[in-house]
Amino acid sequence: MKGPWTVASQAEFASSFGRTNYRFKYFDLVLESGGDPIDIIFNYKDLAHLKVVHNTFDIFYSHISEDVQSCVVMQKLFGLNFPLTHMALQLDENRMFFHDSFLNILLTSEVVAEPLPEHRVKVTTTYGIGAPRLLLPLAFPVLKWLLTRNFHVLMEGDAPMRDRRGDLRRWGMRLPRTTYPFQDTLDLRARHVFPSDTVALPEPATIALASVPSGSPLMFGRSDNYGVQIVRRDDAIEVYPRMCPHEGACLDQGAFKERSLSCCWHGRRFGPIFRIELPAQPTEFVGPFHRFIVSPAELRIVPIALNGSTVEADWTATITPRTTMYGERGA
Ligand code: FES
Ligand SMILES: [Fe+2]
The missing domain is CATH 2.102.10.10 (Rieske [2Fe-2S] iron-sulphur domain)
Known part of the structure; x- marks a missing residue:
């Protein structure tokens, strides 16, 4: 094989286990929120929010590149630490794929983001639980319960982020990025939100x-x-x-x-x-x-209304008394 190769889907990945005694069972969780599909992709590729928004994780990275990251996540379960090997891949514009291994269990998930009107989005997460054929009927209900609980805990932090991005888009803020390479999400000095002249000017x-x-x-x-x-x-x-x-x-x-x-x-x-x-x-x-x-x-x-010289201006920058770097303006 020449060059990188990536699996096409969760189903293709699972089918490659056909020659083993591993089998997979699936269930879906669906969540609608604010945002565009790119906001969902950003949310899943955003490495920097994991420690701040989901502060329960301890993460040890082995690879971070544009569309792939792999790590070990130290997961707390019943008060004990369990290392999970985790791989995240962006499959296409609106689709992510993840797989984790834990003891003799394989966990896969495929996330598909579909746009809805008014900067809203429907996100379907298909979980696939893989286990030896005889263990699967026992493992599936327990893992389904654990994954569902984990999903709701994660979404307590993530859904407000998605809603906020939808609000910004509805207000007319410009969020021009169309890709979110994993490694770029660690650059906190970067700036990806800009005003536009459709943002409402408040009253003095x-x-x-x-x-x-x-x-x-x-x-x-x-x-x-x-x-x-x-x-x-x-x-x-x-x-x-x-x-x-x-x-x-x-x-x-x-x-x-x-x-x-x-x-x-x-x-x-x-x-x-x-x-x-x-x-x-x-x-x-x-x-x-x-x-x-x-x-x-x-x-x-x-x-002050947006103009040609302030279209890229930073509203968080320090200003000093009587600073008039953007020119005199009337009240
Ligand atoms: S949105 Fe990233 S630091 Fe504030
Ligand atoms: Fe998150």
């Missing part, structure tokens, strides 16, 4: 500085490039973004720690966009998407 707002709480932040706008969260810290007011530019996570539930906010999908950290020392002095901060006008008692936020 004036916030009394005395009303800004020190615990949970006060929110402005929606969690897109215009949304900001405003929080009091010691003797200052800090302004943070509401959307992560990496893959678009909502930062509203991010954890504040040591003057930074961490993203709940992959853990990227953000400092404040700017800080107002109290008592506030009259000043102005101008970013790509906002003009922030500070008076001793108030913060006025005036959103």
Whole structure:
């Protein structure tokens, strides 16, 4: 055989065991969520979210490339650690295939994502349980129960990510990627979400500085490039973004720690966009998407419409007082 070869489907893989005493039984689990099929492929190829969103896994990789990754997953079961060898392959645009071996059991799954209207998607996961012929009738119901339970636990973390990507697409955010190589998903500095001129411009707002709480932040706008969260810290007011530019996570539930906010999908950290020392002095901060006008008692936020020079601008970048790098704009 010359060059790489990949199995075509779960069924082809199972049929290659025909010369052994292994047989397979199947069951399907179907889940509809927000997102496009590419968001499902991203979700299954996204290596960086495994430790942050599904923090129960301990993973030891042996290979990561564009469409293939293999590893050992240390799986906790009844309080004990069991190593599972795991292989993940992207078969085509909308289809993933996985196989795992555990003791004398083979687990396979094929995931097919089908688009629905309004940036929704139907995802069918077909599980195949392979075991020696005599063991299969006993192993199947137990493993079906375990896999179904595991699926629901995983989806508690994954379904909100998919829904969020569907929301971003409906709001008009641009998510231009059409492929997600496994290795690229580990690059947390990359940026894959961009604004567009169809994203709704929020109304300007004036916030009394005395009303800004020190615990949970006060929110402005929606969690897109215009949304900001405003929080009091010691003797200052800090302004943070509401959307992560990496893959678009909502930062509203991010954890504040040591003057930074961490993203709940992959853990990227953000400092404040700017800080107002109290008592506030009259000043102005101008970013790509906002003009922030500070008076001793108030913060006025005036959103700025997207234009040619801000189409690639980063709404999380730090801005300094009276910064006018995007030109003067009226209120
Ligand atoms: S979406 Fe990846 S770090 Fe925020
Ligand atoms: Fe996941």
